[in-house]
Amino acid sequence: MKTNELTLKKAIELLDKKEISLDEIYVDTLAAINEKNKDLNVYLKIDKDALEKAKKESNKPLRGLPIAVKDNFLTIGLATTASSKVLDGFMPPYESTVTKRIKNSGGVVIGKTNMDAWAHGSSTETSDYGPTKNPRNPKYLPGGSSGGSAAAVAADMTIAAIGSETAGSIRQPAAWSGVVGLKPTYGRTSRYGVVAMGSSLDSPGPITKTVEDAAFLLNYIAGQDSNDGTTSSLPIPDCGKDLKKGAKDLKIGICYIDHPNIKATPVAKAVEEAGRVFENLGAKVEQVGISSELEKGKILTHEHAIGVYTVVQRGEVSSNLSRYDGIRYGQDRSHFGHEAKNRIMLGTFSLSKGYSDKYYNFAQKVRSLYIKNFKELFQEYDLLISSPSPSYALPLGSLSDDPMFGELQDMLVEPSSLAGITGISVPCFRDEKTNLYLGLNIMGDYFQEEKVLQAAWAYEQASGWNPWVKI
Amino acid sequence: MTKISPNLVKHMSKLAKIPISEKEEGEFAKGFSKTLDVVDKLFKVDVKNVEPTHQVTGLENVLREDKVDEKKMLSQDQALSNTKKKYNGYFVVDQILAED
Numbered sequence: 001m002k003t004n005e006l007t008l009k010k011a012i013e014l015l016d017k018k019e020i021s022l023d024e025i026y027v028d029t030l031a032a033i034n035e036k037n038k039d040l041n042v043y044l045k046i047d048k049d050a051l052e053k054a055k056k057e058s059n060k061p062l063r064g065l066p067i068a069v070k071d072n073f074l075t076i077g078l079a080t081t082a083s084s085k086v087l088d089g090f091m092p093p094y095e096s097t098v099t100k101r102i103k104n105s106g107g108v109v110i111g112k113t114n115m116d117a118w119a120h121g122s123s124t125e126t127s128d129y130g131p132t133k134n135p136r137n138p139k140y141l142p143g144g145s146s147g148g149s150a151a152a153v154a155a156d157m158t159i160a161a162i163g164s165e166t167a168g169s170i171r172q173p174a175a176w177s178g179v180v181g182l183k184p185t186y187g188r189t190s191r192y193g194v195v196a197m198g199s200s201l202d203s204p205g206p207i208t209k210t211v212e213d214a215a216f217l218l219n220y221i222a223g224q225d226s227n228d229g230t231t232s233s234l235p236i237p238d239c240g241k242d243l244k245k246g247a248k249d250l251k252i253g254i255c256y257i258d259h260p261n262i263k264a265t266p267v268a269k270a271v272e273e274a275g276r277v278f279e280n281l282g283a284k285v286e287q288v289g290i291s292s293e294l295e296k297g298k299i300l301t302h303e304h305a306i307g308v309y310t311v312v313q314r315g316e317v318s319s320n321l322s323r324y325d326g327i328r329y330g331q332d333r334s335h336f337g338h339e340a341k342n343r344i345m346l347g348t349f350s351l352s353k354g355y356s357d358k359y360y361n362f363a364q365k366v367r368s369l370y371i372k373n374f375k376e377l378f379q380e381y382d383l384l385i386s387s388p389s390p391s392y393a394l395p396l397g398s399l400s401d402d403p404m405f406g407e408l409q410d411m412l413v414e415p416s417s418l419a420g421i422t423g424i425s426v427p428c429f430r431d432e433k434t435n436l437y438l439g440l441n442i443m444g445d446y447f448q449e450e451k452v453l454q455a456a457w458a459y460e461q462a463s464g465w466n467p468w469v470k471i
Numbered sequence: 472m473t474k475i476s477p478n479l480v481k482h483m484s485k486l487a488k489i490p491i492s493e494k495e496e497g498e499f500a501k502g503f504s505k506t507l508d509v510v511d512k513l514f515k516v517d518v519k520n521v522e523p524t525h526q527v528t529g530l531e532n533v534l535r536e537d538k539v540d541e542k543k544m545l546s547q548d549q550a551l552s553n554t555k556k557k558y559n560g561y562f563v564v565d566q567i568l569a570e571d
Contacts, residue, residue, distance in 0.1 A: 364523030
């Protein structure tokens with residue numbers, strides 16, 4: 001076994017026992033990058049001094065291990081573009097809170113990963129630097145927008161990675177690439193120094209090989225930040241401490257599988273099977289029916305969430321991307337790609353005089369209904385499970401010109417993203433013919449990352465679908 | 472159904488300072504209409520007596536002391552480090568007022 005194939009926790013264990021060295025890990029990891037990056041297009045930039053930096057960090061919690069970071073996190077010394085030509089060559093004068101915390105904990109940013117330009121998409125095909133291919137099967141997309149980070153983990157081109165999610169951008173690529181992706185509660189991780197997309201939605205989080213790694217990494221990036229007023233002051237439990245508690249006596253609701261478009265698909269079958277795994281672990285599992293109106297004991301259909309998300313996100317995009325004027329940094333606004341232009345102008349429309357009440361304020365009211373719905377459901381259930389995506393990874397070129405491609409891909413996670421609750425995607429099936437994975441999205445109430453991770457760990461051990469977990 | 476005209480797209484492109492061609496005006500108009508068709512289904516939802524949500528975890532009035540923290544400030548050189556056009560330590564911007 002090559003050392004780049006190790007999980008974060010295992011690498012730390014072997015380093016501490018002096019069975020392997022940091023040199024070996026960097027040699028193996030950089031060899032994997034050199035071998036695969038040309039074809040898969042996972043990294044936009046590699047830090048050539050990574051090993052040198054790593055050697056100074058070997059006593060800190062992350063032991064100098066390589067962490068791949070999505071290219072929308074500002075990193076001093078490494079160009080940051082958010083995969084857009086507008087920011088081509090931009091050298092950040094300050095550091096994002098998440099990467100600063102990683103560095104302070106002894107992690108080394110080995111490189112910046114490809115993504116949909118400005119995180120606008122669910123395929124990594126809208127990157128101005130070309131699409132990333134899915135390491136599980138290079139004819140297919142890795143998902144997105146954190147597709148590069150998910151692919152880096154899947155191809156063992158790093159030990160662990162960081163992504164960000166607005167609606168699905170951690171969980172969907174994690175599912176499509178057969179890795180673990182944790183979307184923390186909104187405000188659990190800081191957005192400071194992250195190229196903003198939807199400021200009321202954006203949540204940075206770990207993309208890792210195992211649930212245990214996600215729990216471990218979260219401990220080092222989470223927490224209040226004086227540079228982001230929307231971060232929570234609630235205490236952060238050590239998510240690794242009781243990780244192996246099991247799923248016994250948890251009450252779990254299965255969601256969305258009775259929707260006509262999901263019913264009888266491989267996705268619905270895999271989620272139902274996951275429900276049985278939880279039952280065998282001693283959990284109480286029930287199906288939660290969908291409803292088009294707020295109704296006690298039922299989950300509000302994802303269909304309204306597509307409309308809400310489209311309006312809210314486009315509006316916030318148009319406001320956030322107004323700062324790219326080409327004067328202080330970057331290229332002028334003619335360099336925006338098609339998708340960014342599309343979102344900026346539609347957002348401008350939905351916030352313009354005469355339309356903002358009709359669209360933006362109306363959407364924010366429906367958003368309140370989703371929040372109410374989840375709050376009521378979490379009085380009844382500990383956790384809710386669903387699929388993070390309605391399908392397997394789609395083939396390269398699937399994006400076509402559909403302006404709603406991303407929304408349709410992310411429809412099953414949009415309700416939870418709008419509410420701002422937490423969720424994790426873990427591998428839950430592998431198709432032997434294509435080698436492509438499905439994910440299971442385990443959702444919890446606000447700031448219930450610990451409970452979500454405990455259930456995800458128990459599932460990962462019992463189900464056997466995670467290729468890094470040997471049973 | 473909300474029909475978006477190429478003229479409205481032209482207006483939005485001006486407001487958002489996004490230069491687009493005449494051909495693109497037509498393309499975006501079509502795309503916008505398609506997107507708004509999906510959005511318009513939203514209006515079937517009953518939101519009577521529902522307040523809009525802008526902050527999901529309920530934080531309010533998160534303020535800091537009104538004090539300058541020099542550690543958080545960029546130096547003039549740092550602030551200018553990524554611009555293509557500077558002059559005597561200033562950013563050079565496009566002229567917005569002109570003499571007739």
